Amino acid sequence: GESVGLHLPTLSVQEGDNSIINCAYSNSASDYFIWYKQESGKGPQFIIDIRSNMDKRQGQRVTVLLNKTVKHLSLQIAATQPGDSAVYFCAEKASGTYKYIFGTGTRLKVLA
Amino acid sequence: DGGITQSPKYLFRKEGQNVTLSCEQNLNHDAMYWYRQDPGQGLRLIYYSQIVNDFQKGDIAEGYSVSREKKESFPLTVTSAQKNPTAFYLCASTFGIDSNQPQHFGDGTRLSIL
Numbered sequence: 674g675e676s677v678g679l680h681l682p683t684l685s686v687q688e689g690d691n692s693i694i695n696c697a698y699s700n701s702a703s704d705y706f707i708w709y710k711q712e713s714g715k716g717p718q719f720i721i722d723i724r725s726n727m728d729k730r731q732g733q734r735v736t737v738l739l740n741k742t743v744k745h746l747s748l749q750i751a752a753t754q755p756g757d758s759a760v761y762f763c764a765e766k767a768s769g770t771y772k773y774i775f776g777t778g779t780r781l782k783v784l785a
Numbered sequence: 786d787g788g789i790t791q792s793p794k795y796l797f798r799k800e801g802q803n804v805t806l807s808c809e810q811n812l813n814h815d816a817m818y819w820y821r822q823d824p825g826q827g828l829r830l831i832y833y834s835q836i837v838n839d840f841q842k843g844d845i846a847e848g849y850s851v852s853r854e855k856k857e858s859f860p861l862t863v864t865s866a867q868k869n870p871t872a873f874y875l876c877a878s879t880f881g882i883d884s885n886q887p888q889h890f891g892d893g894t895r896l897s898i899l
Binding site for chain 2: 681704705707709714715716717718719722724762764766768769770771772773774775776777778
């Protein structure tokens with residue numbers, strides 16, 4: 674099976690509860706942030722993004738919060754479902770640069 | 786459906802052998818990237834390409850080579866000089882190298898040593 678998720682922090686939540694996954698980013702110049710979901714054996718899938726001129730952005734069942742003061746990003750998933758079980762990681766990027774910097778990820782386990 | 790196709794899904798390399806991983810996109814993206822994913826680590830950039838016939842080394846380019854002869858294609862060769870090639874390799878693309886857009890990823894190739 675896919676071994677990408679080994680040694681990752683794990684968040685276990687009951688089905689139907691809300692999940693909060695956190696990410697600390699490293700570059701003060703970063704002004705664009707992305708959350709990805711990666712299922713076992715697959716490539717990362719885009720969930721939601723946010724630019725630094727915003728503090729909060731909402732999608733379908735997901736919300737991203739950005740705190741530039743402490744360089745912190747969070748992903749909130751409402752009413753977590755079994756299909757949400759995956760590894761979630763954040764990415765940051767500074768405008769005008771080519772480089773995306775990726776976090777190591779958090780494994781989300783949804784308990785029935 | 787538009788997307789990125791990586792092949793093969795699994796690849797085995799013998800010692801001293803070069804192997805090539807395929808990446809094709811039909812998203813009309815200019816920029817393409819190759820990443821290596823190891824357990825417990827964030828994605829690490831191997832090579833990137835802004836445009837056809839141009840590519841640049843990323844953070845861990847040693848032991849790898851690429852070409853960009855067509856906009857749609859960005860193959861990665863893992864050479865025998867790469868002493869620890871066992872990993873999950875991901876190809877990605879975006880519209881422009883410096884645009885703030887999410888990268889689109891393929892479903893990866895898992896490379897193992899025989």
